[in-house]
Amino acid sequence: MPEQITLYTSETCPWAQKTRIALAEAKPFGAKWTEFEVDLKNKPDFYAKTVNPASKVPAITYGGPAVPPDQPSPESIKIAESAVLVEFIADLFPQSNLLPQDPVLRAKIRFFIDVATTKFVPGWFQFTFKGASPDALYAAAEQVQELLDPEGPWFAGEQFTIADVSIAPFIERLCVNLQNDVVANPGEGSKVFKELSEAPRFARFAKYARAILGRPSVSGTTPHEKLIEGSRVRIATFKQQAVAAAA
């Protein structure tokens, strides 16, 4: 009998979405799990005490007896950090081939994840929420597309891997922000969307983004209206902070 898995998540958190995508991809290969929605504005007391001392989502309890998610067993293993969890899920369900065996491909996948996390995520974040120039985002999109298999549809060609899992929530958020022009400098979002989706220099990136958005484990797992609402609040908060800092 497989060990129990409980995922502590939050519906609009991109890091938690990575683990939800990985689990959904592993489902045909036997993954079964329980989800517990953590209210990040009002976290339950048990969470930091017994699941994740960093008090962040995602986290997983693995193994131990079957217990209600709000009463985690001391006997279960507690694991946090989305990058660790995504690899853990790939390791638990090797038939999913989310992390193929070939050492060179594994290294390439990990390098791609590093670029996604250290270049693409900040490029999206700084442009969307802080009103930075889109140059860093464009440079990151170019770097991402140079690493992609030329034919695709995925990073590693025909096989969907944790490389795709790890960038998917951020490509989804970028598209939602740009298409709805929910960015720090209104008007800029639509322009950047046109550039990224129509300019020949981003053709491979645009094709990849469309494939990611159409993947069932990605599409429909995060309500876009909540992402838009959350982005508006975050943009307004950063603007207030900038005004306060300048005063």
Ligand SMILES: N[C@@H](CCC(=O)N[C@@H](CS)C(=O)NCC(=O)O)C(=O)O
């Ligand atoms: N490096 C972490 C980042 C996780 C993270 O920042 N999660 C946010 C929500 S998106 C969180 O739980 N923040 C705690 C809080 O809001 O108090 C990971 O990859 O898992």
